[in-house]
Amino acid sequence: MSPSPVVPPPLIEVVAAVVVRPDGRTLLVRKRGTAAFMNPGGKPEAGEEQRDALVRELQEEIGLLVESTALQPLGTFETDAANEPGHALVAHVFLLELASADHRVAAEIEESRWVDPAAPGDLPLAPLAAEHLLPWLLAHR
Template identity: 60%
Template sequence: MNVIHVVAALITDPDGRMLTVRKQGTEMFMNPGGKPEVGESAVQALRRELVEEIGLDVTVRDLERIGTFTAPAANEPGHVVTAEVFRLRLPDPTHCVGAEIAESCWIDPRDPGDIALAPLAVDHLMRLL
């Protein structure tokens, strides 16, 4: 099985909703994040990805490491993702979609509706909320 190493953010707002994003050309929503570049730490990679994807410039102190989780990759058949996940609580849910992101969606983890969610979000991250 091919493994893809990523960083991801479990971002919540004051109402307990979780922020998800959908990349252009895909159907599943997932937690913001992505692949670290060569030489980047997990925190550096996540901070860069959050600026690129949703316009959030956060500090190291804003990020709380939750753990590492493995799940089937959402958009790469035959692959799994191993994600180092950090929690970020936003007092204000305002953000802007950028980079390769087509749209974002705040979901209620207790009742996400019929939105197509990545396995990492369903199998691990929503359960933490």
């Protein structure tokens, strides 16, 4: 009898933003009906470029109108999905530095918080934020 093949977990692909204001705090959001705080972003639509998807998601979720040229690529990160147990996440991440912290929660976002990357407190964090993006900010700020 041959061993069963290892089946990789289902994959979710997203775009996400590390939104930073001048004091170094970063914006995390919590979607309605979930517990974990995460970086704003979402799933690209079919055929949509990564930057265009993130521009759209930032406008829909938190009311930010940004030019795609303001998004600086940080890289692609792999981790566990926060809200889909047993799923893997591949996130194409961009940095967005804001001069003003004005935004509003909209669409599926229930709550937002500006977080000190060095001391996020007791917020429940999505794996992408906890394992990759907050540590990235600490190392590069």
